[in-house]
Amino acid sequence: MKLTTNTLVDFLQSHGWENKGQDNKFIYFVPPKQMNIPGVFVPIPRMQSAPDYGDALRHASRILEQIYETDISELLFEAGNFQSTMLQNAIYVKLFTSDRSDHSLEVTHVTSFLKNLNTSFEGYLKVEFARRFASQIRDNLEKAATKLILLSRLRFIDLQFQSFSFGVSMDPTIGRSEFGLRGMNNWRDKVLPHYEEDVLTQDFSDHNTIEEIKDKYDEIERKVIFDPLFKAINNNEYKVALTNQSYQPKKRIKTVTRARVKEIVPNISTNEPDKTLSFVQVILPVTSSGDLGIRSPKKAIASGGLFAKQVKRIPIQQIFRNDEVLEFAKPIEVILDSTPEGEYILRSIEAEIEVKNATFEGVQKTFNDLLWRIYDTIGEGKNISYLLPKANIKEVRSWFQLGPPDTSS
Amino acid sequence: MTDNDIKEALSRAALDLIASRSGIKCYQTGSQDNGVDCRLQLVVNRNVNRNSPPRFVDSGSPLAVQMKATTEKQVSRKNGNIVYRIENKTYNDLLHERENNHQPWILGLFILPDDPGQWLTFTEDVFQVTRHLYYWTIPDDATWLENENSRKTIYIPEGNSLSVESIFEVVTRLITPKIFQP
Numbered sequence: 001m002k003l004t005t006n007t008l009v010d011f012l013q014s015h016g017w018e019n020k021g022q023d024n025k026f027i028y029f030v031p032p033k034q035m036n037i038p039g040v041f042v043p044i045p046r047m048q049s050a051p052d053y054g055d056a057l058r059h060a061s062r063i064l065e066q067i068y069e070t071d072i073s074e075l076l077f078e079a080g081n082f083q084s085t086m087l088q089n090a091i092y093v094k095l096f097t098s099d100r101s102d103h104s105l106e107v108t109h110v111t112s113f114l115k116n117l118n119t120s121f122e123g124y125l126k127v128e129f130a131r132r133f134a135s136q137i138r139d140n141l142e143k144a145a146t147k148l149i150l151l152s153r154l155r156f157i158d159l160q161f162q163s164f165s166f167g168v169s170m171d172p173t174i175g176r177s178e179f180g181l182r183g184m185n186n187w188r189d190k191v192l193p194h195y196e197e198d199v200l201t202q203d204f205s206d207h208n209t210i211e212e213i214k215d216k217y218d219e220i221e222r223k224v225i226f227d228p229l230f231k232a233i234n235n236n237e238y239k240v241a242l243t244n245q246s247y248q249p250k251k252r253i254k255t256v257t258r259a260r261v262k263e264i265v266p267n268i269s270t271n272e273p274d275k276t277l278s279f280v281q282v283i284l285p286v287t288s289s290g291d292l293g294i295r296s297p298k299k300a301i302a303s304g305g306l307f308a309k310q311v312k313r314i315p316i317q318q319i320f321r322n323d324e325v326l327e328f329a330k331p332i333e334v335i336l337d338s339t340p341e342g343e344y345i346l347r348s349i350e351a352e353i354e355v356k357n358a359t360f361e362g363v364q365k366t367f368n369d370l371l372w373r374i375y376d377t378i379g380e381g382k383n384i385s386y387l388l389p390k391a392n393i394k395e396v397r398s399w400f401q402l403g404p405p406d407t408s409s
Numbered sequence: 410m411t412d413n414d415i416k417e418a419l420s421r422a423a424l425d426l427i428a429s430r431s432g433i434k435c436y437q438t439g440s441q442d443n444g445v446d447c448r449l450q451l452v453v454n455r456n457v458n459r460n461s462p463p464r465f466v467d468s469g470s471p472l473a474v475q476m477k478a479t480t481e482k483q484v485s486r487k488n489g490n491i492v493y494r495i496e497n498k499t500y501n502d503l504l505h506e507r508e509n510n511h512q513p514w515i516l517g518l519f520i521l522p523d524d525p526g527q528w529l530t531f532t533e534d535v536f537q538v539t540r541h542l543y544y545w546t547i548p549d550d551a552t553w554l555e556n557e558n559s560r561k562t563i564y565i566p567e568g569n570s571l572s573v574e575s576i577f578e579v580v581t582r583l584i585t586p587k588i589f590q591p
Contacts, residue, residue, distance in 0.1 A: 021588040025511050026470070028586055037455040040468040041589070045511045056511040059471065066466040067455065180461075 003057050007076050008044050011064070015174075022046065026056075034175075037067070069180070089192045090157050090169035091200065092243040093117075097164075098236060105164055109237045116232035117168070122149050123224030124195045127217065128187075136181045144179065151175035152188065158245075164238075165247040199225055200242065204256045210263055218373065219266055227265045230256050316348075321372050334367070412525060416478035419528060420519035421446055423538045424476065424571070431577045436471065444502050446476040448512070449580050469584045473512045474544075475499070478519045490564040491543055493518060498557040503547040513583050515544045518565060542571040544579065 009027060013019070016032035026043035042063050045056035061072040068075055095113065097105055126145045137144050151174050158167035172188040198216075203209050217225065233240050234255045241249040256264075314334045337345040339356060344363040347354035353370055357363035410418070421437060424447060428435040434450040448471035454463045477499070485492045495516070506514045520541040521528050530537040545565045554561060571579060 021586075023586055023588065026586065028588060036458050037453065037466070038457070039453040040455070040466060042468075043470050043511075043586070047509075047511065050510050052510040052512060056470070059467075063467045 003061060003072065003076070005044055005046060005048065005057070008057070008060055008064075011076055012042070012044070017042070025050075031067070035067075040067070070185075085189075086155075086157050086169040086171060087167070087245060089172075089190075090167040090245075091117075091192065091196055092158070092167040092245060092247060093165070094241045094243045094247055094249060095164040096239045096241065098238055105238055109235060110164060113232045113235070113238070113240070114168075116228040118154050119228035120199065120225055120232065121154060121192075121195055123221075123228065124199055125149055125152055125191065127221045127225060128191065128194075132187060133179075133181050133184060147175075147178065151178060152191070160247060163247065165243065167245070196242070199229060200253070201251055203254075204260050204264070205254065210260065213264060223265050230261050230265065234261070319368055319371050321368070413478070415525075415528075416480075416519070416521055417476065419521065419538060419540070420476045420478040420517070420542075423519060423540055423542060424474065424517060426538075427542070427571060427573050427576050428580075430573045433577060433580055434467070444475045444499070445473045445514075446517075447474050448472065449474060449576075451580060451584065470512050472580050472584050473506070473514045474517045475503070475514065476517045476519060478521065480521050480523045482523045484518075484520055486567070487564075489567050491518065491520070491567060493545075493563055493565060494560040495563050496557075497554040497559050497561055500547070500551070500554055500561050500563075501557060504551050504553065507547050507551075515546050515583065517571065518543045518545060543567070543569045544571050545569060546583070 005027070009029075012029045016034075017029040018032065020028045020030050020041065022028065025047055026045055029042045029044060031037050031040055040063070042060050043056070044060050045053055047053060050056070064075060065072050093113075095105060095110065125148060129145050129148055130141060133144075134141055152170045152172075154168040154170055156166055157169045158165075160166065170192050172185070172191075202213065213222065213226070233253050240253040242251045242253060243249050314336065316332050316334050332348050335345075335347050337347065339345060343356045343358055344360050345354060345356040346363050346367040353367075355363060355366040355370055357366050425435040425437065428449055432452065434452055436448040436450060438445050438447060450471045451468050452465040453468045455466050456462065456464050477493075477495070479493070483493075499516070503514055503516060506512075520543070522539050527539050530539070543565045545563060569579075
């Protein structure tokens with residue numbers, strides 16, 4: 001797309017920049033507040049007959065390239081294709097009333113469907129984000145994921161109320177410079193179509209599909225992605241179909257039987273669902289190939305104030321579950337720590353895991369469950385050097401025999 | 410190099426040093442760039458409100474600078490002004506740029522001591538350019554000067570000094586459009 005005053009102005013306006021006014025030479029734009037870069041303004045030249053018009057345009061472009069960390073041609077291409085990309089990536093849905101004689105749907109049903117669809121998509125975003133980018137984030141993955149969700153909200157891009165049809169999409173151009181992660185923007189560009197493919201259009205009546213989902217996502221990940229989805233589609237008041245842009249149905253979304261729901265989304269203790277979820281996303285990105293999948297959290301854990309204060313270090317040789325025991329080839333060192341807010345932290349740098357919980361008992365249980373979940377997921381016989389199972393030792397006891405840390409300091 | 414070449418090189422280098430020390434980018438230009446010797450560019454730390462390492466982006470238009478290097482004996486001081494004889498063609502260039510181009514311009518006047526031996530000190534402990542540096546902008550009521558081979562006397566307020574302390578404020582003021590000014 002040619003670089004002109006109009007193309008730059010179109011780009012800025014479509015990305016929320018504020019026109020602060022103009023004089024005879026420039027139109028002045030400031031970034032949208034959510035970009036949080038006070039003090040920046042971009043002068044877009046107006047005098048096309050001026051000898052330095054091209055230089056002034058290139059200068060404005062350079063500022064935008066620095067801000068968006070992308071070549072101007074890509075930015076303008078996006079601007080030109082901004083709307084069409086959103087339309088193309090959108091998920092189009094039509095709701096049909098189950099009662100053929102009644103051509104109305106309660107508002108609450110529609111809003112509930114949308115809310116659950118959105119929640120499912122947010123869960124998918126969070127899980128996939130953690131899997132892909134945990135290794136690049138040194139500080140707070142949870143915070144980064146929250147920001148991602150805020151910047152990736154689904155938006156209506158089309159709506160036909162009379163037929164209960166709508167298209168929702170996300171704008172991947174918002175917040176492109178917020179994260180500075182390699183591959184992040186490319187991933188975000190495609191994440192909605194991937195959600196449709198990985199989640200929405202799956203055949204949940206097919207046993208192989210369910211096994212694939214279970215291979216790909218652990219219990220908690222399945223819960224955050226699929227539980228709200230099943231709530232959205234398992235409603236007796238309406239049927240759901242995915243459509244094309246013209247709202248011609250292309251795939252009917254079947255309701256999912258209770259047995260299948262239970263298979264995919266088992267009942268998980270929800271004492272601290274959010275906290276547990278965040279840790280699992282950080283520390284248990286088990287891939288379908290069975291690889292533990294991450295290495296960098298070791299660095300993140302090690303740099304997270306680990307050596308900055310007094311912590312307890314405990315060698316652990318075995319962990320127990322009912323009548324099973326896992327014995328490590330060599331003891332792993334478990335560190336008991338606390339957050340400034342008083343939450344308990346247990347971390348193992350060797351096993352590359354870290355959990356926290358509001359209570360001491362809770363953090364023990366979470367840690368224990370997590371190690372078992374790793375073992376269950378990876379399975380016996382896989383090349384996990386530090387896990388060596390010994391079965392049938394009939395002993396059930398707390399494997400952790402230590403007191404809580406002193407958090408008074 | 411002739412003395413004039415040396416003075417010009419020192420003037421460019423000095424401006425670059427002062428700007429850099431004040432956190433302003435100084436883009437040096439080639440000799441064919443319509444008389445622009447360098448462009449001063451304000452930058453903003455875009456991570457100022459984030460818990461991240463500083464990352465700087467340009468903001469606003471660059472301020473074009475045409476440097477003139479001279480010595481004390483070629484200027485005089487009168488009533489708080491530096492009195493300097495500018496070539497009419499340079500004056501007209503500045504006027505033309507203001508009227509017909511986008512970027513704001515200034516004339517930078519770099520005044521060195523008469524004794525070339527005092528221009529630069531570079532020892533183990535000291536790196537010093539002995540100079541005065543002022544800026545001048547074309548007046549609002551400027552009109553075209555017909556005889557481009559002649560010179561015009563201009564008066565540069567001594568307050569228009571460019572130093573490490575002042576350059577940031579000066580550049581900010583000159584590139585900030587009126588609509589942003591309170």
